[in-house]
Amino acid sequence: MQTPQTTEFDAIVVGSGISGGWAAKELTEKGLKVLMLERGRNVEHIKDYPNATKGPWEYPHRGGRTQQMIADYPVLRRDYPLNEKNLDFWVNEKESPYTEAKRFDWYRGYHVGGRSLMWGRQSYRWSDFDFEANAREGIAIDWPIRYNDIASWYSYVEKHAGIQGTREGLPHLPDSEFLPGFPLNCGEEHVAAQIKKNYGGKRHLIIGRSANLTQPLPGRGQCQTRNACWLGCTFGAYFSTQSSTLPAAVKTGNLTLKTHAIVHELVYDKDRKRVSGVRVVDALTNEATEYRAKIFFVCASTLNSTWLLMRSARDIWPGGLGSASGALGHNLMDHHFRLGASGSLEGFDDKYYNGRRPTGYYIPRFQNLFGDKRPYLRGFGYQGSASRQGWERAVAELGIGGAFKDSMAQPGSWTIGGTAFGEMLPDHRNMISIDENTRDKWGLPVLKIDCEIGENERMMRKDMTTELAEMFESSGAKNVRTFDNGYTPGQGIHEMGTARMGRDPKTSVLNANNQVWDALNVFVTDGSCMTSAAAVNPSLTYMALTARAADFAVNELNRRNL
Structure with a gap:
C-alpha cells in the first residue's frame, strides 16, 4: 500500500472490489495516475489468506460458529456466511449498521478486494433477451444498450479474468x-x-x-x-482483485492505493457541472482529506455507491447527485432463490x-x-x-x-x-434512503433499506x-x-439497481456510458447501474461495463470533453 504524497490525480476510483479493480487496471494501463480509495483494511494476495490451506481439524470450532459470533453478527448469522473460517472477510456490523424497513440481508466485505474474494465466481453473459425485456414488456425503463454494445467487452474481460x-x-x-x-x-x-x-x-x-x-x-x-x-x-x-486486476494496475506504476479511506461526499462544482474531488475520512484517525481528480469511478458496491451519490451535491439537489431523475435509490433488485429439488x-x-x-x-x-x-x-x-x-x-x-x-x-x-x-423485476417501491437518525462509528448517517x-x-x-x-x-x-x-431480499448477495442506466435524465441516473447525467466526469459501473436483473449472475457484466466505461472516459478526457 502506498500513502498518497499528493492530493491531485488524473482519476479516482472509489472501491476495490470487482468493478473498482477493473477500473483501476484499465485507467492505469491507459496512462492515468489513479488513486484507489478503499474504506477497509488491506488484504495482500497470499500473505493475508491465513486459512487457505488449513484442515478442518485446525480450527478451534471445526469451522463453525460460536455464540459470541452469533451475538456480534446479527445479520451474517441469518445464513451460511457466518463461520470462523473467513470471518475477517465480512464487515463489522456494530461499526457499520444499517436500518431495515423490511428485512434485507446485506452481506458486505470492507477490505481491499471486497467480495471479489468471496464471490461464487459464476460468470455468464447477458443476451438481448435480457437487455430488451423491459422495453418489450413495458417494465420500468429500457436499457440504453444492447448485447452488441457490450459483446466485445465481454470478450476483453473474459480473456484476462479466465472463464x-x-x-x-x-x-x-x-x-x-x-x-x-x-x-x-x-x-x-x-x-x-x-x-x-x-x-x-x-x-x-x-x-x-x-x-x-x-x-x-x-x-x-x-x-x-x-x-x-x-x-x-x-x-x-x-478471479479476484488481488489475483488479477490489482497486480496489473500496480505493474504500471500509476496506481496509488489508500486503505481505511471512507469516501463520504463527491465535491460538486455547480459552475462546471462536474465533480472536482472527494471528501474522505480516515477510518483509523478520523482525519479529513480532500482528493481532486479529472474523472471519478464510483465502484463502492451497489448500495454504498448510491449512498455516496445521495450524500453529494445536496446544496443543489436535496436528494443528492442524480436525484433529479427521481430514480436514485429506487428499483433495488436481487436474485430470489433458496428453493429447488x-x-x-x-x-x-x-x-x-x-x-x-x-x-x-x-x-x-x-x-x-x-x-x-x-x-x-x-x-x-x-x-x-x-x-x-x-x-x-x-x-x-x-x-x-x-x-x-x-x-x-x-x-x-x-x-x-x-x-x-x-x-426479480425492478420496482420503484423497492428502495434505499438515508437514515439521518442512525449513525455509524464515524458519525455518518446509514442506509435504510425497504425491499420485498x-x-x-x-x-x-x-x-x-x-x-x-x-x-x-x-x-x-x-x-x-x-x-x-x-x-x-439480499440473501442472493446480488444487489442491483438504485442508480440505473437509461436513455433520459428524467428517468435514469446514468447514461449509456455509465456517466451520471448531472456530472459527466463521474462513472458508476458496479451493480447500482443495473436497469434490470436478468436470471444469471451479474458480476461478469459489471466487469464488461467497467472496462467499456473506462475506455470511453479516457477517450473523452483526451478530447477535453471532461
Whole structure:
C-alpha cells in the first residue's frame, strides 16, 4: 500500500472490489495516475489468506460458529456466511449498521478486494433477451444498450479474468471466451442427456461457467480443485482483485492505493457541472482529506455507491447527485432463490470423480422463451451438482462396529440436487434512503433499506421447485423431493439497481456510458447501474461495463470533453 504524497490525480476510483479493480487496471494501463480509495483494511494476495490451506481439524470450532459470533453478527448469522473460517472477510456490523424497513440481508466485505474474494465466481453473459425485456414488456425503463454494445467487452474481460466453460451456441446464454470447461460427472451427464431427449433439445444441463482457471494465465496458477475459494486462493486460480486486476494496475506504476479511506461526499462544482474531488475520512484517525481528480469511478458496491451519490451535491439537489431523475435509490433488485429439488441416482455405484470441482452444473432459463409461456414475466435458472455421499451420512446414525466403520469408508449412494435462481423485476417501491437518525462509528448517517419481492416473483417460485423435480423424475431419479427454505431480499448477495442506466435524465441516473447525467466526469459501473436483473449472475457484466466505461472516459478526457 502506498500513502498518497499528493492530493491531485488524473482519476479516482472509489472501491476495490470487482468493478473498482477493473477500473483501476484499465485507467492505469491507459496512462492515468489513479488513486484507489478503499474504506477497509488491506488484504495482500497470499500473505493475508491465513486459512487457505488449513484442515478442518485446525480450527478451534471445526469451522463453525460460536455464540459470541452469533451475538456480534446479527445479520451474517441469518445464513451460511457466518463461520470462523473467513470471518475477517465480512464487515463489522456494530461499526457499520444499517436500518431495515423490511428485512434485507446485506452481506458486505470492507477490505481491499471486497467480495471479489468471496464471490461464487459464476460468470455468464447477458443476451438481448435480457437487455430488451423491459422495453418489450413495458417494465420500468429500457436499457440504453444492447448485447452488441457490450459483446466485445465481454470478450476483453473474459480473456484476462479466465472463464472456464463449454460452447453451447444458445441464443439466450451467449458463449464466452472459454478456457477448457470442467467436465460433468457421470451422474450429471446422464441427467443432461435425459433432459435433452425428454424436452426435445429445448432445455440444457451444462457445466456452470465460472472464473476458475483450468489452464494457467500469466502470474496465476490453475485450479487445484480444492473447492476452498472463499478462503482466498494462494494459487491465484480464481478471479479476484488481488489475483488479477490489482497486480496489473500496480505493474504500471500509476496506481496509488489508500486503505481505511471512507469516501463520504463527491465535491460538486455547480459552475462546471462536474465533480472536482472527494471528501474522505480516515477510518483509523478520523482525519479529513480532500482528493481532486479529472474523472471519478464510483465502484463502492451497489448500495454504498448510491449512498455516496445521495450524500453529494445536496446544496443543489436535496436528494443528492442524480436525484433529479427521481430514480436514485429506487428499483433495488436481487436474485430470489433458496428453493429447488433433489433426488437419488441409481446405476453408478461403480463410478466416482476426481477432486472437488469449484463449480456445478447449470440449467439455463427456459421459461418465457421460444414459445414457452408462463403466468409471470422473465424466468430462472438452476445451479446444482450430482455427487456421492461421504462419511457425513453416518453422523445421525447409531451404527457401531467394524463392519459399520468399513462401510463408512466407502462412498455412499449418488444424489443430485439443484437450487433455482430467479429474476426479480425492478420496482420503484423497492428502495434505499438515508437514515439521518442512525449513525455509524464515524458519525455518518446509514442506509435504510425497504425491499420485498412482488407477486411476479411469488408466482415464479411455484415453478422453480416443480420444474426441477419433474426434470429429475423424468431422468430416472428416485426419491425426488422439493424444498423451499424461504427467501429474504439480499440473501442472493446480488444487489442491483438504485442508480440505473437509461436513455433520459428524467428517468435514469446514468447514461449509456455509465456517466451520471448531472456530472459527466463521474462513472458508476458496479451493480447500482443495473436497469434490470436478468436470471444469471451479474458480476461478469459489471466487469464488461467497467472496462467499456473506462475506455470511453479516457477517450473523452483526451478530447477535453471532461
